[in-house]
Amino acid sequence: MADQQEARPFVFSEEQRELRAAVRRFAADNADEQTVRRLMESEPGFDPKAWTRLGSELGVLGLSVPEEQGGVGGTLVDQAVAVEELGAALYPGPVFGTVFLAIPALVAVSDGPVRSELLGPLVEGARTAAVAVADRAGAFDPAAVTVQATRAGDDWTLSGTVERVVDAAAADDLLVAATGPEGVALFAVDAAAGGVERTALTTLDLTRRQATVRLTDAPARLLAGPDEAERVIGHALVVGSALLAVEQVGASQHLLDLTVEYAKGRLQFGRPIGSFQAVKHRLADMLVDLEHARSAAYHAVWALGDGSDDPALAASIAQGTASEAFARIAADTIQLHGGIGFTWEYQAQLYYKRAITDAALLGSAEQHRARIARLVLDTASGEGAPSIATG
Amino acid sequence: MSTAADSSRVADAARKVVQEHDPTSVPTREFLAACFDAGLSWVHFPEGLGGLGVSRGLQAVADGILQDAGGPVPFALNPIGYGMAAPTLREHAQTDELKREWLRPLATTEHIWCQLFSEPGAGSDLAGLATSAVRDGDDWVVNGQKVWTSLAHRARWALLLARTDPDAPKHKGLSYFVVDMKGPGVETRPLRQMTGQAEFNEVYLNDARIPDAHRLGAVGDGWRVAMTTLMNERSSIGASGSRRGTGTIADAVALWASRPDLHTPVLEDRLTKLWLRAEAQRLTSERSRATATVGGPGPEGSVGKLVGAELNQQVYEFCMDLLGPEGILYDDYTMRDMERTDDWRGPLQQRFLRSRANTIEGGTSEVLRNILGERVLGLPGDLRADAGKPWKEIPRG
Numbered sequence: 001m002a003d004q005q006e007a008r009p010f011v012f013s014e015e016q017r018e019l020r021a022a023v024r025r026f027a028a029d030n031a032d033e034q035t036v037r038r039l040m041e042s043e044p045g046f047d048p049k050a051w052t053r054l055g056s057e058l059g060v061l062g063l064s065v066p067e068e069q070g071g072v073g074g075t076l077v078d079q080a081v082a083v084e085e086l087g088a089a090l091y092p093g094p095v096f097g098t099v100f101l102a103i104p105a106l107v108a109v110s111d112g113p114v115r116s117e118l119l120g121p122l123v124e125g126a127r128t129a130a131v132a133v134a135d136r137a138g139a140f141d142p143a144a145v146t147v148q149a150t151r152a153g154d155d156w157t158l159s160g161t162v163e164r165v166v167d168a169a170a171a172d173d174l175l176v177a178a179t180g181p182e183g184v185a186l187f188a189v190d191a192a193a194g195g196v197e198r199t200a201l202t203t204l205d206l207t208r209r210q211a212t213v214r215l216t217d218a219p220a221r222l223l224a225g226p227d228e229a230e231r232v233i234g235h236a237l238v239v240g241s242a243l244l245a246v247e248q249v250g251a252s253q254h255l256l257d258l259t260v261e262y263a264k265g266r267l268q269f270g271r272p273i274g275s276f277q278a279v280k281h282r283l284a285d286m287l288v289d290l291e292h293a294r295s296a297a298y299h300a301v302w303a304l305g306d307g308s309d310d311p312a313l314a315a316s317i318a319q320g321t322a323s324e325a326f327a328r329i330a331a332d333t334i335q336l337h338g339g340i341g342f343t344w345e346y347q348a349q350l351y352y353k354r355a356i357t358d359a360a361l362l363g364s365a366e367q368h369r370a371r372i373a374r375l376v377l378d379t380a381s382g383e384g385a386p387s388i389a390t391g
Numbered sequence: 392m393s394t395a396a397d398s399s400r401v402a403d404a405a406r407k408v409v410q411e412h413d414p415t416s417v418p419t420r421e422f423l424a425a426c427f428d429a430g431l432s433w434v435h436f437p438e439g440l441g442g443l444g445v446s447r448g449l450q451a452v453a454d455g456i457l458q459d460a461g462g463p464v465p466f467a468l469n470p471i472g473y474g475m476a477a478p479t480l481r482e483h484a485q486t487d488e489l490k491r492e493w494l495r496p497l498a499t500t501e502h503i504w505c506q507l508f509s510e511p512g513a514g515s516d517l518a519g520l521a522t523s524a525v526r527d528g529d530d531w532v533v534n535g536q537k538v539w540t541s542l543a544h545r546a547r548w549a550l551l552l553a554r555t556d557p558d559a560p561k562h563k564g565l566s567y568f569v570v571d572m573k574g575p576g577v578e579t580r581p582l583r584q585m586t587g588q589a590e591f592n593e594v595y596l597n598d599a600r601i602p603d604a605h606r607l608g609a610v611g612d613g614w615r616v617a618m619t620t621l622m623n624e625r626s627s628i629g630a631s632g633s634r635r636g637t638g639t640i641a642d643a644v645a646l647w648a649s650r651p652d653l654h655t656p657v658l659e660d661r662l663t664k665l666w667l668r669a670e671a672q673r674l675t676s677e678r679s680r681a682t683a684t685v686g687g688p689g690p691e692g693s694v695g696k697l698v699g700a701e702l703n704q705q706v707y708e709f710c711m712d713l714l715g716p717e718g719i720l721y722d723d724y725t726m727r728d729m730e731r732t733d734d735w736r737g738p739l740q741q742r743f744l745r746s747r748a749n750t751i752e753g754g755t756s757e758v759l760r761n762i763l764g765e766r767v768l769g770l771p772g773d774l775r776a777d778a779g780k781p782w783k784e785i786p787r788g
Contacts, residue, residue, distance in 0.1 A: 010681040260768050275771040277757070280764035287763055288694055292671035295678045321671045369663040376636070376666060377659065382649025386642050386710075389738035391720035 009302040010295075016081050019060070023082045026058055027089035033347050039092045040206035040350075044170035046093040054093070055125020058082075062103050062123030064305075069107060070120050076239065080246040080301040087250030090350055092207040094128040096361070097167030100243045102129035102175055105186065105236035110228060114188055114221045118173055130168035132213050133177040133186075133233055137371065138241050138319060138363030139312070140177075140233040142184040147215060149180035149187065156180075157195070157217040158187060166361065169200040169211035176213075176220065177233060183226030186233060193219050205353040238315045241362045242304055245297035245318035248326035248358050252290045255333045255351055259283065262337055279336060286329045293318075293325035313375050320368035323359040330355035397445040398452055404429045404443065405456035414462035420499040423465055426457060427498040432465070432473075436481055441494050448680065465500065471542060472497040472504035475620045476550055483567070483607035483616050493548065493569070505546035506620065507537040507570065507594055512787055515758050517552070518561045518614055519777070519785065522596060524553035524568065531555075531568065531606070533576070533599045539752070543579045543592035546572045551601075552617050555610055557783040564782050565613035569605040576600065586744045587724035621754070633677070638699075640669040642742070643706045646713065653713050661712075665705055672698045693767075697759040700749035707743035714739070 012020075030050040039046055055061040060082035065071020079099070086095055106119045121127040134144045147160030158178045168174065174189040174196070189196060195218035198211045224232045260283060263274030273279050300318035303309035330352040334341035341348045359365060412425040426432055427441045431453040436442025458464060466473045477497060484490045496502040513520035522535025533553055543549070549570040556564035570577065576599030581589035608616035636644065647654070647662055676695055711718040722738050736742060750756040764770040777785045 008681060010678040256768075260770065263770060271774065272771045274764070275773055277761065277773060280770050280773075281757070281760040283768055283770065284697075284760035284763035287768060288698060291675050291694060292668070292698075295674035296671050298678065299674045317667065317670055317674075320667050366660070369660060369667060372667060373659055373663045377644065377647060377662065380636075380644045380648040382645050382647075384641065385645035385649045386739040386742060387737075388714065388717065389720050389722035389740045391722075 009306075009308070010298055012077075012081070016078060019078060020081050020085055022058060023060055023085035024088075026054065027085055027091055031086075031089040031091040033350075036090055036092055036207060036350065045207070045209045046170070051093050051128065052125040055123060059123075061099055061125055062119070065103060065107055065119065065123055069111075070116070071107075071123060076242070076301045076305045077298075080243060080298070083243050084246045084250035087247030088254040090207055090251065090354055094130065094167035094171065095247070096208060096240075096244070097130035097165075097171055098122055098128050100240035101131040101133075101236045102173070104239035105131060105175055105232055106223070108232040108235040109186070109224045112223075114223055118188055122173070127172035128167065128170060129173040129175060130165050130171035130211075130213075131175045131236065132162040132165045132168065133175070134162060135237055135362060137367035138237055138315070139371070140230055140237055142177075142179075142230065145177045145179050145184050147176055147178035149178035149185060149220065150217075151180060156187060156220045156222055158189060158215045158220045159195075159217055160215055162213045162215075164201065164210045165213050166208060166210050168213050169198055169209055174213060175223065176215070177229065178220070180226070184229050185222060185226050186224040186229045187220035188223050189215065189218050189220045195219065203357070205350075205357040207350065207354060208357050237362060238311045239304060241315040241319045242297065242300035244358060244362055245293070245300060245315075245322035248322040248355070249290070249294045249297045251351055251354060251358075252286075252293060252322075252326045252329045255329050255348070256283070256286050256290055258347070259286070259333045259336050266338075273336075282332055282336060286332055289325040289328055293322040296321040310375070313372065316363075316368040316371045316375070319363055320365050320372060323365040323368070326355040327359045397443075398449055401431070401434055401443060401445060401449045401452045402456060405431055405453045409456060409460040409462070414457070414460055419463050419468070420501055422462060423499045424495070426453075426462075426465075427495055431457065432494075432498040433477055433481070436477075436494075440481060440487070440490055441477070441498050465498065468500045469497060469503055471506050471546075471550070472500070472502070475506060476504040476548070479550060479567075479607060479616060479620045480569075482619055484569075485604055485606070489604065496547075502547040503542055503545045505540050505542045505549045505572065507540060507543075507549045507551040507596075508617070508620075509539045510536060511538055515755055517617070518565065519782070519787065520552060520554060520565070521787070522551075522553045523557070524551075524555050524566060524601070526555070526603075527600075529603050531566075531601045531603065533568075533570070533596045533601060535596050537594040537596070538582065538591075540579075540592045540594050541590060543572065543594050544581065548572060549594075550607075550620060552613050554782065555613075558781050559611065560779055561777060561782040561785065562614045563611055565617070566610050567607040567613035567616040568601045569607065570596075570599065570601055574599060581726075583726055584745075585747065586741050587721075588727055588741075633673070635670060635673065636666075638669060638673075639703045639706045640666055642739070643709050646710050646739070650713065653715075658709070658713055661709055665702065665709060668698070669702055669706075672702070693754070693759045693762045696754060697756055697763070700756060703746045703749045707739070707746045710739055711743050718743075 059072060062071050063074040063078040064076045067073035103122055106115050109115045122129055136144055146162060147158050150157050158176055171191050174191050176187050176189050177184055178187055195216045197214040201210045203210050263279055264272050266273050296318045300314040303314040304311055334348045334352060337348055340346050408425045408429045412422050414422045430438055430443035432441035434443050434445050434449050434453055435447040437444050477494060480490055480493050497504060508517060510520045524531040524533045549572050551568045551570045552565055554564050555566040576597045578595040580593045582591045582593050583589050643662055721740050765772055
């Protein structure tokens with residue numbers, strides 16, 4: 001996985017297959033359903049010791065961090081392999097805040113002491129992070145920034161409120177976009193510092209928590225000035241969108257496997273319900289949606305790595321496809337399980353809530369389609385249009 | 392597995408053909424004959440039979456060079472021949488001599504091929520077909536009616552599936568033959584479809600004689616042979632354009648771009664959804680090509696056929712809804728035979744009507760969902776009323 005060379009799109013290397021197996025074993029040991037349920041109903045919502053092992057022993061939290069920044073110098077595909085398996089297990093941990101957004105943002109920041117200081121502990125799983133940047137449909141909009149930055153000499157303080165920040169309640173570091181005298185910049189705030197108030201929110205998906213972050217003259221350190229903040233945040237959002245899509249694929253595959261097994265074993269009218277075409281055809285449609293989401297998500301992580309596609313378009317294709325697929329597959333999982341699928345005790349509800357949450361994060365499928373329309377339809381040519389019979 | 396050496400061998404052969412037989416100046420048949428002789432018709436076939444014995448994936452290397460130089464897309468000229476007959480003949484014809492005898496004129500398009508499978512009484516349940524083949528000395532005598540046969544009126548040869556044992560269960564009593572379409576007892580009549588054209592035919596077989604040497608596979612083993620043909624058919628129908636935005640979706644996008652006066656937000660999202668689905672399917676085809684470890688088309692071809700067929704319909708439904716009242720005119724319902732296989736790409740309204748067949752031909756979407764459910768997901772089959780029964784005792788109608 002330290003292989004710098006970008007392999008052929010869609011073809012995983014032997015190392016990547018081993019990585020997948022290792023993360024799957026970790027998830028089986030640390031995120032079985034019972035553990036997930038216990039953690040989601042206790043504080044801080046995940047197991048910090050397991051998180052540290054994920055970072056230090058398995059080393060899968062910052063796989064695409066370049067070697068010169070202290071990482072293993074893998075690719076985004078390596079990171080995606082780990083994310084897919086964590087998604088399949090519904091792993092409760094600050095994957096979204098730390099792996100999807102904070103680490104990619106820090107990697108994109110120009111070299112500096114603050115970055116080096118933050119990146120290492122995040123990659124090792126010693127600390128966790130949340131990114132307090134309100135996105136507009138998975139893209140950065142400076143006009144949506146609600147925090148003000150004030151400078152006094154070399155020191156900065158931030159004031160303002162950011163609503164619904166994923167993984168913020170337990171985070172050690174907050175990356176915050178704030179408007180200063182020269183424009184929007186990206187800052188690092190130690191969550192334990194004075195002036196930082198976090199209000200945990202009860203979320204639809206208890207395995208993916210949120211908090212409202214209120215900053216009152218909170219001490220901050222500059223990470224990316226106005227000259228590069230937009231690029232840095234944009235990069236993080238695009239990488240985050242691609243990784244989120246891969247997580248959606250991992251969870252969808254888990255649900256399809258679960259539902260197929262159920263349809264084979266559940267007997268009604270003296271036969272397995274999977275032998276009825278009404279059930280079988282719904283499962284076939286789930287398979288098609290999953291295969292499409294997988295192709296779109298993998299394309300995005302490969303294209304972001306090798307530059308073979310417009311990053312924004314690739315990310316929107318992935319999110320537009322995977323958000324809808326996961327939500328539909330999760331809903332169909334409940335439907336095909338019948339009554340048991342609607343109970344608290346059965347796992348379908350956990351995945352359904354993750355599906356609805358993931359679909360809403362970093363832009364909905366509808367918002368990504370709107371972006372695709374701007375990128376593709378608005379630039380299309382009418383040349384070669386079919387003739388129209390005129391009677 | 393393909394190697395770099397194989398790849399350059401294919402590329403060298405293709406460049407040599409193009410150099411010695413400039414496709415922009417020599418007749419198509421001569422060019423395609425040169426391709427066959429150089430082993431570029433189906434690179435994974437054995438040498439001497441239109442191939443080089445290399446990985447199937449390297450066909451793209453050959454096609455790229457040949458077509459960039461202005462060469463034809465042979466599949467478009469002889470679709471049943473290239474897509475279905477060739478792999479079936481290569482695998483099942485009785486002698487290498489016969490293989491060569493059939494494959495070379497097939498490759499040059501001198502001999503067009505068609506397939507005699509569907510019958511009025513056997514569509515999705517193809518294995519229930521009734522056309523009979525009875526052994527008579529060294530020959531078989533065939534009687535029955537086939538339907539939905541494209542290109543029958545131009546075909547020199549046909550792939551035929553017929554019943555040789557009515558007492559056996561339906562899948563066990565079939566045999567597979569090659570029929571001379573110009574021989575006695577074979578009558579072809581055009582079949583008019585809802586577009587007004589006759590793209591397909593009915594073929595009546597009255598005491599048509601086939602030499603036993605033209606049987607493919609063992610007597611009673613026709614179903615297995617037919618599977619070679621059908622899996623190839625699905626993967627060829629399911630193969631979508633390899634560049635983003637090509638294929639049927641290009642029609643809708645170009646029409647959209649040419650008619651800004653008709654844009655509405657609701658229609659825009661509908662078109663974007665279609666574009667996204669076409670793109671996801673294109674990436675899926677790319678992924679399945681990249682990860683294919685074995686040469687033959689598998690059940691994943693069924694995903695492409697299922698999605699492609701439904702997308703075609705939705706694309707043209709979108710175009711019609713965009714045009715509104717302008718769309719409800721037609722060019723010409725005069726009955727006419729289809730001379731070229733791409734004639735259906737006429738005016739939009741004709742493409743719209745034609746797309747209704749996409750979810751029926753080459754495996755209905757219902758059957759394809761069964762295949763995905765049973766062969767890919769491993770779900771149990773439906774209860775069958777005809778299981779194990781001798782074919783002649785199965786109710787038909």
